[in-house]
Amino acid sequence: MALTSSPELGDLAARLDRPIVLVGLMGAGKSTVGRKLADMLGVEFVDVDHEIEAAANLTVGEIFERFGEPHFRDGERRVFARLIGESQGRGMVIAAGGGAFSDAGTRALIVERAIAVWLDSDDATLAERATRRDTRPLLRDGDPEAKLAELRAKRRADYGVAPIWVKSGRGAHHRVAIDIARSLEMWIERWIG
Numbered sequence: 001m002a003l004t005s006s007p008e009l010g011d012l013a014a015r016l017d018r019p020i021v022l023v024g025l026m027g028a029g030k031s032t033v034g035r036k037l038a039d040m041l042g043v044e045f046v047d048v049d050h051e052i053e054a055a056a057n058l059t060v061g062e063i064f065e066r067f068g069e070p071h072f073r074d075g076e077r078r079v080f081a082r083l084i085g086e087s088q089g090r091g092m093v094i095a096a097g098g099g100a101f102s103d104a105g106t107r108a109l110i111v112e113r114a115i116a117v118w119l120d121s122d123d124a125t126l127a128e129r130a131t132r133r134d135t136r137p138l139l140r141d142g143d144p145e146a147k148l149a150e151l152r153a154k155r156r157a158d159y160g161v162a163p164i165w166v167k168s169g170r171g172a173h174h175r176v177a178i179d180i181a182r183s184l185e186m187w188i189e190r191w192i193g
């Protein structure tokens with residue numbers, strides 16, 4: 001299937017029986033490409049960071065600063081449990097924050113009840129994209145590219161658990177979204193039929 005026209009994308013969306021979760025390092029495009037992918041498929045889009053911010057009435061940066069990262073991970077796990085529960089039996093695109101898939105409980109939820117897609121790019125591209133806005137507490141101190149390389153080393157094995165890997169290169173957002181849709185289609189064909 002060519003997967004360039006909306007009927008074909010609609011066909012793929014109709015076959016989704018669980019949410020798609022985009023995982024990967026900061027700057028990969030999970031939030032922006034994820035929204036494009038959901039629009040293309042005609043399914044709901046949710047960004048977990050935004051859900052946490054709305055529930056806490058604080059920014060991600062403020063939550064890290066006031067309560068620490070473990071507290072943020074607990075909230076993140078609760079949001080995933082709710083969203084994944086709500087979206088069983090249908091399609092939805094969920095943009096995870098970069099560290100979510102390295103929390104054992106969150107990862108187990110995603111692996112068992114969603115389709116994880118590891119969206120990836122090289123560290124220089126990630127650093128450039130992730131520092132366009134000063135919203136990421138883990139990149140506030142030191143050299144962003146070095147920090148991303150350190151996080152990659154720590155998280156690589158976790159991201160590797162995702163059954164689908166897509167490169168978020170220099171192409172436009174919709175190009176990357178189409179690449180994800182193609183990979184999903186092949187995965188569903190093979191494993192769900």
Ligand SMILES: Nc1ncnc2c1ncn2[C@@H]1O[C@H](COP(=O)(O)OP(=O)(O)O)[C@@H](O)[C@H]1O
Nearest residue numbers: 026027028029030031032033129171172173176
């Ligand atoms: N394929 C792409 N091409 C160009 N810019 C991109 C691409 N993917 C993401 N970006 C840009 O990089 C920045 C970070 O993207 P975002 O979706 O917030 O990443 P993430 O949620 O993975 O941290 C945003 O400014 C976004 O527009």
Ligand SMILES: O=C(O)C1=C[C@@H](OP(=O)(O)O)[C@@H](O)[C@H](O)C1
Nearest residue numbers: 025026027049097098099136137
């Ligand atoms: O990698 C991480 O641990 C984080 C990534 C961020 O999300 P994005 O990956 O969408 O930037 C956000 O959840 C928080 O700043 C922590």
Ligand SMILES: [Mg+2]
Nearest residue numbers: 030031095097
């Ligand atoms: Mg994001």
